[in-house]
Amino acid sequence: xAEFIDLVLLAMLALTALRIIFLKDLxxxxxxxxxxxxxxxxxxxxxxxxxxxFTEASVGAGISTVLMLVTLAMTGRKEKQSTHSTILPLFVVxxxxxxxxxxxxxxxxxxxxxxxxxxxxxPRYIEESPKEVGLPNMVTSVLASYRGFDxxxxxxxxxxxxxxxLSLLGVRRTKKKDLESGLETHKVLHVxxxxxxxxxxxxxLYVQFxxxxxxxxxxxxxxIAAAAFILYALVLGLPKAFAVVGPKFxxxxxxxxxxLYASVGLYSMYKGGxxxxxxxxxxxxxxxxxxxxxxxxxxxxxxxxxxxxNIFYAFGSQAERSNIQ
Amino acid sequence: xxxQHLTALPIILPLIAAPIALIxxxxxxxxxxxxxxxxxxxxxxxxxxxxxxxxxxxxxxxxGWAPPWGIELRVDAANAFVLLAVTAISTLVLVYSKDSIExxxxxxxxxxxxxxxxxxxxxxxxxxxxxxxxxxxxxxxISSLATYTLVSLASDRRCLTAAFRYLVMGTIGAxxxxxxxxxxxxxTGTLNMMDLAVRIxxxxxxxxxxxxxxxxxxxxxxxxxxFPLHMWLPPAYTHAxxxxxxxxxxxxxxxxxxxxxxxxxxxxxxxxxxxxxxxGLILMALAVVAIFxxxxxxxxxxxxxxxxxxxxxxxIGYMILGLSLVSVTGxxxxxxxxxxxxxxxxALFMAVGAVFYRxxxxxxxxxxxxxxxxxxxxxxxxxxGLSIIGVPLTAGFVSKWYLVTAALEQGNWTVAALVLIGSxxxxxxxxxxxxxxxxxxxxESRSSENIKEISWLMLVPMWVxxxxxxxxxxxxxxxxxxxxxxxxxxxxxxxxLENNMVEGNSQEVSS
Numbered sequence: 163x164a165e166f167i168d169l170v171l172l173a174m175l176a177l178t179a180l181r182i183i184f185l186k187d188l189x190x191x192x193x194x195x196x197x198x199x200x201x202x203x204x205x206x207x208x209x210x211x212x213x214x215x216f217t218e219a220s221v222g223a224g225i226s227t228v229l230m231l232v233t234l235a236m237t238g239r240k241e242k243q244s245t246h247s248t249i250l251p252l253f254v255v256x257x258x259x260x261x262x263x264x265x266x267x268x269x270x271x272x273x274x275x276x277x278x279x280x281x282x283x284x285p286r287y288i289e290e291s292p293k294e295v296g297l298p299n300m301v302t303s304v305l306a307s308y309r310g311f312d313x314x315x316x317x318x319x320x321x322x323x324x325x326x327x328l329s330l331l332g333v334r335r336t337k338k339k340d341l342e343s344g345l346e347t348h349k350v351l352h353v354x355x356x357x358x359x360x361x362x363x364x365x366x367l368y369v370q371f372x373x374x375x376x377x378x379x380x381x382x383x384x385x386i387a388a389a390a391f392i393l394y395a396l397v398l399g400l401p402k403a404f405a406v407v408g409p410k411f412x413x414x415x416x417x418x419x420x421x422l423y424a425s426v427g428l429y430s431m432y433k434g435g436x437x438x439x440x441x442x443x444x445x446x447x448x449x450x451x452x453x454x455x456x457x458x459x460x461x462x463x464x465x466x467x468x469x470x471x472n473i474f475y476a477f478g479s480q481a482e483r484s485n486i487q
Numbered sequence: 488x489x490x491q492h493l494t495a496l497p498i499i500l501p502l503i504a505a506p507i508a509l510i511x512x513x514x515x516x517x518x519x520x521x522x523x524x525x526x527x528x529x530x531x532x533x534x535x536x537x538x539x540x541x542x543x544x545x546x547x548x549x550x551g552w553a554p555p556w557g558i559e560l561r562v563d564a565a566n567a568f569v570l571l572a573v574t575a576i577s578t579l580v581l582v583y584s585k586d587s588i589e590x591x592x593x594x595x596x597x598x599x600x601x602x603x604x605x606x607x608x609x610x611x612x613x614x615x616x617x618x619x620x621x622x623x624x625x626x627x628x629i630s631s632l633a634t635y636t637l638v639s640l641a642s643d644r645r646c647l648t649a650a651f652r653y654l655v656m657g658t659i660g661a662x663x664x665x666x667x668x669x670x671x672x673x674x675t676g677t678l679n680m681m682d683l684a685v686r687i688x689x690x691x692x693x694x695x696x697x698x699x700x701x702x703x704x705x706x707x708x709x710x711x712x713x714f715p716l717h718m719w720l721p722p723a724y725t726h727a728x729x730x731x732x733x734x735x736x737x738x739x740x741x742x743x744x745x746x747x748x749x750x751x752x753x754x755x756x757x758x759x760x761x762x763x764x765x766x767g768l769i770l771m772a773l774a775v776v777a778i779f780x781x782x783x784x785x786x787x788x789x790x791x792x793x794x795x796x797x798x799x800x801x802x803i804g805y806m807i808l809g810l811s812l813v814s815v816t817g818x819x820x821x822x823x824x825x826x827x828x829x830x831x832x833x834a835l836f837m838a839v840g841a842v843f844y845r846x847x848x849x850x851x852x853x854x855x856x857x858x859x860x861x862x863x864x865x866x867x868x869x870x871x872g873l874s875i876i877g878v879p880l881t882a883g884f885v886s887k888w889y890l891v892t893a894a895l896e897q898g899n900w901t902v903a904a905l906v907l908i909g910s911x912x913x914x915x916x917x918x919x920x921x922x923x924x925x926x927x928x929x930x931e932s933r934s935s936e937n938i939k940e941i942s943w944l945m946l947v948p949m950w951v952x953x954x955x956x957x958x959x960x961x962x963x964x965x966x967x968x969x970x971x972x973x974x975x976x977x978x979x980x981x982x983x984l985e986n987n988m989v990e991g992n993s994q995e996v997s998s
Contacts, residue, residue: 261701262666265670265702268693268696269673270673277673278673278675279676281676282675282676282677282686283555283556283676283677284676287556307552308552308557309621310550311550312621312622312625315622315625315626315628315629316625318606318609318629319625319628319629319632322632322636325606325633326632326633326635326639329596329599329636332595413509417509417510418510420503420505421503424499424503428499428503436492436548436550436551437495437547437550438550442551
């Protein structure tokens with residue numbers, strides 16, 4: 163049954179991808195991208211990779227769709243006719259695809275318990291992590307503790323992204339006060355969003371702090387919290403959103419999240435362990451691991467939230483400016 | 488305490504300094520802070536190199552988890568040597584950039600510039616030090632995102648197209664590397680490089696492993712701008728701010744060359760890559776074409792930054808040529824050239840940036856008559872240019888010397904001759920600029936402008952590199968010792984790993 167579901171989902175994925183290639187209306191393309199991400203999230207669920215599915219749904223289908231829509235507001239919704247020849251790119255794509263298929267010919271049998279991925283490093287994670295790290299969610303154990311350095315790196319990648327966006331666009335405050343921003347006249351939207359926003363923030367906090375026990379963690383929580391504020395900005399307009407959290411403050415927040423994460427590492431060095439060795443954070447190693455993971459996840463959440471919202475601000479303020487002109 | 492963490496500090500220091508530089512906000516403050524952080528990273532990597540030369544290999548388990556379960560940082564002579572060059576250039580460029588970016592980057596973006604520079608440095612150090620294939624990808628992403636940002640910071644609008652092109656190509660390269668690492672993981676179940684090396688041997692002829700090798704090689708080749716995947720490089724180097732070009736030209740592509748060396752010699756093994764897959768001949772052919780095609784392209788450009796950018800692609804050809812010879816001397820020549828080329832290109836691009844600062848253009852015509860007006864800058868350009876050509880008593884001569892020796896060791900007269908002929912092109916493209924600077928008169932229209940020598944803050948880092956070019960051309964003990972032990976070490980680990988396979992099968996090296 164699971165295989166049948168996989169086949170159906172993969173077929174839908176391929177159809178979506180093909181449609182994306184041939185569509186000229188970029189608005190529809192963005193919507194299809196969202197569908198594509200949801201379909202991949204479903205496939206991940208089917209593979210029992212709920213954490214990955216959660217991330218894909220919140221980041222791939224959620225926030226990226228919003229950011230791409232704001233980009234369309236700045237640029238335009240029709241694809242320009244390409245003047246380049248398509249033969250060489252097609253050739254490169256075909257060769258790459260053929261190489262990938264060739265590579266899978268010797269692939270270990272799908273899902274077999276004797277596969278190298280299940281035999282080498284993974285058994286230790288599965289058998290020892292409840293004792294060594296003490297968390298029921300092994301994905302969080304690997305992500306935040308065994309490979310915590312990677313996660314610090316990923317947080318810095320997110321931080322680098324906002325540096326890039328700010329240097330290209332910058333967040334500009336609109337000077338005109340009488341400018342109609344947001345959707346103030348839509349009363350229904352107003353009321354509904356006022357009910358939804360606190361719930362979304364509450365859910366984000368739940369995802370943030372429940373990541374040790376179930377799917378979730380800083381990345382997803384940060385994105386969900388950012389979504390709540392983006393909704394607020396969309397409905398009430400950017401100036402009002404700026405009054406709640408300003409762009410400059412978000413810059414500091416993004417930096418503070420990275421620093422919070424790194425400071426855990428520095429503290430563990432001060433305590434005599436290696437960088438990011440959470441065992442040294444408390445007298446009891448398991449408690450130390452728990453403290454460490456909670457703090458670094460918080461750092462991730464803060465950075466991701468601040469970066470996503472700031473990128474939205476940067477795009478949104480540009481789009482508003484281009485609308486005025 | 489510092490002793491124990493020496494391995495991790497060159498990554499952690501700029502990584503933590505970057506967000507702080509953003510918070511500081513003010514241009515001068517973040518400049519001073521960034522320079523301090525980079526300078527400290529340089530001191531640590533100096534100590535790291537001497538430790539690596541005496542102890543061989545230093546391993547550091549991040550988070551206290553032993554490899555392959557946790558992430559290992561692993562320093563040996565090879566990466567410590569490149570790290571030294573990267574941190575040194577970064578520090579010098581930061582000193583130089585204070586005045587240089589005043590002219591080329593909007594004032595509001597100055598703290599973003601220093602933050603991005605530190606992020607790039609952290610990424611490059613991470614790529615060099617890490618002993619974990621996936622961790623390498625993460626740091627590659629950090630450094631790449633930071634470089635796209637740095638390129639796009641110029642006030643010249645054309646930098647945006649250049650940065651976008653660089654972003655598209657760079658992302659394809661990074662994705663290819665990720666796919667390759669994924670395929671390796673699928674077949675071996677590990678991400679640690681030493682562990683991968685042991686376990687890959689068991690599947691030598693597997694299609695999955697070979698496809699992984701192909702994807703990683705193509706991905707890295709894009710990153711290091713190997714001909715014909717170099718098309719992103721000339722526009723990016725031409726339109727980026729001068730300080731950025733000086734930094735990237737002397738570090739980013741070199742680090743990618745190191746990644747290629749690491750994957751070939753440590754992870755996949757020489758026999759697999761060169762004997763079974765025949766990559767040696769492919770790399771050698773591409774390197775030779777790169778040297779000739781791009782040296783020729785350099786001679787016909789009118790923008791001096793483009794000239795030097797094409798020259799960089801040609802010089803990368805020399806590095807790849809060295810490693811494709813598959814000998815200790817050849818690899819040593821590559822390592823020396825990575826180091827020396829950083830010194831030359833750093834100095835050259837700094838001199839060009841100085842000309843832009845005063846004249847406002849980097850067209851070859853703008854150089855006319857500058858030999859008298861900016862004597863120190865043009866003298867620096869001349870010496871670094873002679874080093875690119877490979878004149879004796881400069882660092883460039885040492886690189887070419889070892890490359891030719893390596894070719895002759897194998898009786899490969901053709902390669903030796905090609906290296907020497909390639910240098911003739913360098914005489915042409917450097918000569919054209921020197922001719923304009925020293926033998927042409929300052930145009931009438933410009934004689935009223937007040938063109939004078941630049942500030943000492945820009946001159947000092949430039950001249951430090953120029954003196955280094957001469958120093959390492961005369962006293963080669965540091966470069967040859969480090970490069971030699973790096974190269975011998977790479978061959979040695981390769982042999983140990985292969986012998987291990989013959990004797991004890993999949994014995995864990997790490998445990």
